[in-house]
Amino acid sequence: xxxxxxxxxxxxxxxxxxxxxxxxxxxxxxxxxxxxxxxxxxxxxxxxxxxxxxxxxxxxxxxxxxxxxxxxxxxxxxxxxxxxxxxxxxxxxxxxxxxxxxxxxxxxxxxxxxxxxxxxxxxxxxxxxxxxxxxxxxxxxxxxxxxxxxxxxxxxxxxxxxxxxxxxxxxxxxxxxxxxxxxxxxxxxxxxxxxxxxxxxxxxxxxxxxxxxxxxxxxxxxxxxxxxxxxxxxxxxxxxxxxxxxxxxxxxxxxxxxxxxxxxxxxxxxxxxxxxxxxxxxxxxxxxxxxxxxxxxxxxxxxxxxxxxxxxxxxxxxxxxxxxxxxxxxxxxxxxxxxxxxxxxxxxxxxxxxxxxxxxxxxxxxxxxxxxxxxxxxxxxxxxxxxxxxxxxxxxxxxxxxxxxxxxxxxxxxxxxxxxxxxxxxxxxxxxxxxxxxxxxxxxxxxxxxxxxxxx
Numbered sequence: 001x002x003x004x005x006x007x008x009x010x011x012x013x014x015x016x017x018x019x020x021x022x023x024x025x026x027x028x029x030x031x032x033x034x035x036x037x038x039x040x041x042x043x044x045x046x047x048x049x050x051x052x053x054x055x056x057x058x059x060x061x062x063x064x065x066x067x068x069x070x071x072x073x074x075x076x077x078x079x080x081x082x083x084x085x086x087x088x089x090x091x092x093x094x095x096x097x098x099x100x101x102x103x104x105x106x107x108x109x110x111x112x113x114x115x116x117x118x119x120x121x122x123x124x125x126x127x128x129x130x131x132x133x134x135x136x137x138x139x140x141x142x143x144x145x146x147x148x149x150x151x152x153x154x155x156x157x158x159x160x161x162x163x164x165x166x167x168x169x170x171x172x173x174x175x176x177x178x179x180x181x182x183x184x185x186x187x188x189x190x191x192x193x194x195x196x197x198x199x200x201x202x203x204x205x206x207x208x209x210x211x212x213x214x215x216x217x218x219x220x221x222x223x224x225x226x227x228x229x230x231x232x233x234x235x236x237x238x239x240x241x242x243x244x245x246x247x248x249x250x251x252x253x254x255x256x257x258x259x260x261x262x263x264x265x266x267x268x269x270x271x272x273x274x275x276x277x278x279x280x281x282x283x284x285x286x287x288x289x290x291x292x293x294x295x296x297x298x299x300x301x302x303x304x305x306x307x308x309x310x311x312x313x314x315x316x317x318x319x320x321x322x323x324x325x326x327x328x329x330x331x332x333x334x335x336x337x338x339x340x341x342x343x344x345x346x347x348x349x350x351x352x353x354x355x356x357x358x359x360x361x362x363x364x365x366x367x368x369x370x371x372x373x374x375x376x377x378x379x380x381x382x383x384x385x386x387x388x389x390x391x392x393x394x395x396x397x398x399x400x401x402x403x404x405x406x407x408x409x410x411x412x413x414x415x416x417x418x419x420x421x422x423x424x425x426x427x428x429x430x431x432x433x434x435x436x437x438x439x440x441x442x443x444x445x446x447x448x449x450x451x452x453x454x455x456x
Contacts, residue, residue, distance in 0.1 A: 013214035014207040016181040017174065018062050025066065026174075026206075027167040028059060028160055038063070038158065049128055051147070053114060054160025057205030060138035064109045067136065073104040074098045080115035085123050092127045094372050103226045105134055113137030114146035121148045128154055162204020169199060171206050175213055188217045188229040201240055215239045245405040254285070258293055261336075265297040270340040277336050281329055291317035294335050298342075305345035307418035312338045343420035351414035358411060365405040398432065400439040409440050 019025045022032075022042060029039040041047045051058040067238045076091045088108075095106030108124075110116065116124070127133040128151065135155060137143070143157055163171075177183040190198075198216075202209035203264050216239035220229040257280050264272030280290055291306070291313075298313035316335035320328030374385035389399045402409050416422035416429060 007427075011103050012211060013175060014057075014210040017171075017178070017210060019059075019066065022066055022070070022247070025062065026171050027058060027163045028063075030161065031158055041067075042070055047071065049135040049155040050153050051135075051139060051143050051152075051157045052160055053139050053141075053143055053157055055162050055204060057202075057207035057209070058160040058163060059206070060160060061111065064107070064136040064138065068107045068109075071107070072104060073134070074102075074104050075109065076106060077109040077111070080110045080112045080120075083110065083116070083120065085120055088120060088123050088127070091354050092132050095127075106132075107136055108133045109136045109138070112140070114139045114141040114143060116126060116146075118148060119152050125151050125154075163202075163206055164204070165199050168202055168204070168206065169195070172198070172209060172213060175210055176217075177428065183214060183217050185228060186217050186229060187222070188220070188231055190231040194231050194298050197233060197236050197240075201236075206399045212236070212239055243332060257283070257285070258290075258455045259288070262293055262297055265294070265336060266301045266344065268340050268342075268344065269339045273336045273340045274333060277333060281325075287320055287325060287329060287332060288317070291320055291332055291335075294332065294339060297339050298335075300349050301344050301346060302339055302342045303345050303348045304422045305343040305417060307421055308343045309339055345417040345419060345422050347414060347416050347422060354413040358408065358413075362405060362408065365407070368402070368406060370401075371403065400432070402434040402436060402440055410437070 026410055033039060052063060052205055054060060078087055091108050098104055098106050113383050128135045143152060144278045177184050179185050198209060198212055216231055216235050217229055220231055220235050222229050225443060261273060261276035264276055295313040295317060298309040302309035316331040319331035369386055370388040372384040375379045389401050391398050416426045418426055
């Protein structure tokens with residue numbers, strides 16, 4: 001039997017156990033099930049250029065190798081992190097040579113293809129377009145954000161899903177029983193509790209599962225009499241060292257988690273908000289970024305339904321800046337709960353969008369004379385500021401007066417909801433707008449003068 005040192009020196013378990021033929025592949029049944037898109041391609045043994053988009057450890061690289069084997073193709077592999085324009089050109093020359101000599105198609109595989117810059121993609125495009133190279137890309141990021149449209153339009157994007165617990169359990173048992181490529185030569189029994197922890201820890205990532213499994217099995221001493229390793233919860237936790245969090249502060253997980261957090265705030269669910277807040281903090285997200293999103297939710301989703309919401313949110317941001325972690329995280333939690341429980345209104349958010357739209361269309365419409373500034377006598381003689389009514393000169397501090405350009409006097413942007421603080425002022429605003437409307441009609445009817453009834 002090999003000793004532990006020799007075993008560790010070999011390829012990692014995840015690499016040794018990589019499927020060599022399609023019937024060994026586990027998972028992605030929505031692509032490989034009978035009649036599904038990849039199943040049909042494998043039946044024809046003819047594939048278009050592809051991009052596999054999915055989380056780590058779901059089989060993207062393995063599928064690329066299986067596709068090339070099925071087509072008896074020539075395989076060239078690069079990591080987009082290190083690849084250069086010259087590498088792409090060299091691959092194209094190699095592909096042409098292979099075709100002339102062996103009549104075999106060349107498949108160019110790019111791991112993390114979203115890391116290719118625009119210049120590299122521009123060089124790659126004509127080779128894919130002409131068929132000199134068939135492309136297979138693997139990415140954990142949304143390709144529509146990073147791949148140029150001309151290249152994206154020439155590939156078929158297939159989405160891979162995190163492996164299910166049943167898929168992971170099957171892979172684990174294969175690894176434990178396989179004495180050739182797995183770790184079957186180190187007999188081990190895993191308790192049900194330890195198995196469940198490992199399945200949860202992996203997060204649908206077979207590579208993470210197998211790496212952890214190999215570490216825990218090889219570092220657990222066998223029973224002196226029976227020679228079997230007992231893998232319990234303590235052994236698994238020791239091998240994991242830290243809880244499972246799949247997170248990239250610049251990637252999809254970053255945006256997915258903050259989206260879930262914001263939607264929980266908007267949906268008035270304090271439990272969901274606290275859960276996603278805890279997930280992000282645990283993953284290492286910048287707490288000030290989270291604080292800014294709480295402020296945004298206070299402005300966008302609560303707004304004037306509860307004007308104190310933005311005060312609470314900005315106070316939490318300042319409190320975190322003052323205290324830092326972990327104490328300041330409580331301020332973020334408090335603000336998140338407050339925003340979640342507050343009445344909701346997006347009336348101001350919608351009003352600003354409407355106002356921006358009209359402002360964009362009417363950017364050259366002149367400011368009405370009565371609203372113009374008149375700091376000189378000449379400007380006053382020109383009519384600037386004429387007939388402007390100073391609201392503080394009137395008992396209620398308000399007077400019917402139009403503040404919109406000529407021809408757009410009836411425009412309405414802000415439509416308050418009936419909840420919270422907005423509900424309190426909704427009827428007041430409706431009455432004031434009606435008085436302004438009557439005033440404008442009175443001006444038109446009387447040639448610009450306003451009688452006492454219209455002024456009331």
